[in-house]
Amino acid sequence: MxxxxxxxxxxxxxxxxxxxxxxxxxxxxxxxxxxxxxxxxxxxxxxxxxxxxxFINTHMHLDKVYTSVSGRESVEETLEESIKIMHDRKRKYVVEDVKNRAVRAIKECVAYGCTKIRTNVDIDNMANLVGLKGVVAAKEECKDICDIQIAAFPQEGIFNNAGTERLMWEAMENGADVVGGMPAAEWLDSYAKKHVDLVFEIAKKYNALIDMHMDQSKDMFDRSMEYTAVKSMEEGMQGKVTGGHCTSIAYQNQSHAAKVMEILKIAEFNVCTNTQTLAIMGVDNEPRTRGVTRIREMVEMGINVATAQDTICDGFHLYGTGDPLDYGLICAYTAQYNTPKTARIVFDMLTKNSAKIFAPDEKYGIxxxxxxxxxxxxxxxxxxxxxxxxxxxxxxxxxxxxxxxxxxxxxx
Known part of the structure; x- marks a missing residue:
């Protein structure tokens, strides 16, 4: 006792x-x-x-951590280039190396007081299931100190990356807990909707939560979020679907964005904005954007908004420690929260808001x-x-x- x-x-x-x-x-x-x-x-x-x-970190990439300790080779410093940087690294994944890097990251996160982590693991025809096997092994090694959820994440899309549809099903049979997605990676809008539909099909089969990288771009025409939110209502999955990043809504006109946010609220759709990575991702023309979703508007509307580490020293992001108070502080700056009351909003994003994403049916708190x-x-x-x-x-x-x-x- x-x-x-x-x-x-x-x-x-x-x-x-x-x-x-x-x-x-x-x-x-x-x-x-x-x-x-x-x-x-x-x-x-x-x-x-x-x-x-x-603390609960609901958006992490444990298969990629510490792959840029010696540097991050980049010219454009854009999301698209970062994805390409990771291509060669993914092709060279070795299960034991993935495991060791993931274990290091898990232990460091736990040492900062984060004992629940949801990690995305790339599932595609470059990494195949190698990254998944490494993270599953890390999850087993760290099970006494950290609760780990693994999301099968089709970083490269599903229907424009040959074999990924099959691999997504295999991932759920080989240790994945959550169904991930990235509809904005598809070449056509019709494929993006098909992508979302498949994610729901897999989730229903395995009674799993859904957590997709959603509209992760500065393209105002990436509009999978409203389709996904409505789909969650149609499938009876209110509160069990999360969108990560959700950036394109920031570039849409106010009337459309307001309509989308109203749908999100009705659908009990969760949003995880990962401000530390997004604030540094992409070199914009002046005036520079912060590249994040409509945090304040969503919070004021009553949408459940969390924030998370996302990446630690990989092809996307040279920095990162895994400390929730570190990335939480950057969220406060990015969202421009600057009072004791709004500091509490940020703290809730690291704790109880993240708990609603991680395990919506479980009790949490002191x-x-x-x-x-x-x-x-x-x-x-x-x-x-x-x-x-x-x-x-x-x-x-x-x-x-x-x-x-x-x-x-x-x-x-």
Whole structure:
């Protein structure tokens, strides 16, 4: 058992005590828990630090991590060029190398307090199922410290990449949990709709969630999102479909964008905007765009919006650490959230909003009866946590302390 004393829990006034039982669930949360009644407990004095539910990264590419440690060869610095940069690397994938890189990334994310990750894995006629096999092996190795969902992701499209349709079905039989997609990669609009239809067909067969890279371009005519949202209603999958990036809507006229966002709200469609990668992806003419979706409008309309790491040091993005407070801070800058109230919006994107994407039917948060996955963060509030990318002295998974992240500064 663990007894956490003097914690500042989100949405609760003052310091609180938290008792976690031997089954790894919250047993009691109150102003004062008598530790003399629980002499066999590990006692942690949070000293007024923030207690928050575990971070969740719902958009990652574990097969690609650290493939650019020695550099990212690029001239144009565009999304299209980045995809081409990864082509040669994917062709050279080796299962053991993919596994080792993925394990490194998972452990580093966990050390920052992120114990749930959804990763996309490329499925195409270059990588075949090699990347998938490597990430499945990494998932198994890290199962005690991190919950991993694997999305079968047709980066190159399905119908203009020979063999990918078959590989998508095979991926679901070989360890993929979520059905991914990228309809904007198809050559024709008719193929893009067929792409979406196939994703739903596979998801229904395997009773799986859907998470597609959606309209990931600056082309206002990429318009798969509204079709996908309506399809989710027709198939009874409200709340179980997520669009990643969703950038083209930012370039559409206001009347059309407003209509699409209303459909998204009705369909309970989730949006995961990955601002760290998008803010750096593509060299625009002046004035430069930030290349992200309509974050503020979507949030104000009540659409569930999350943000995620996306990539770490690969052919798309030279940087990245896996720290949710790092990419969360960049989201705050990109969305121009600059008050304590809007800082909380960003923090929710890293936690409870992401939980709705990751496991929409499961309970999440610091509440009696829930699984005790939480972080003790050395900050008094969420804006300070983001500003400082604060230390996390206790990272707890299923009621056990599994890691810590300490940020130190020393003046000599």
């Amino acid at each position: 663990i007894l956490i004393k003097n914690a500042r829990i989100l949405d609760k006034d003052g310091s609180m005590d938290i008792l976690i039982n031997d089954e790894g669930r919250y047993e009691e949360i109150s102003d004062k828990i008598d530790e003399s009644k629980h002499s066999n407990c590990q006692v942690i004095d949070a000293k007024g630090m923030l207690a928050a539910p575990t 509440e009696v009866g829930n699984v005790a996955d939480l972080n003790i963060i050395d900050a008094s509030n969420v804006q300070e946590a983001l500003r400082l990318r604060a230390s996390r002295p206790y990272i707890i998974k299923k009621g056990k302390v599994i890691a810590k992240f300490e940020k130190k500064q020393t003046l000599i």
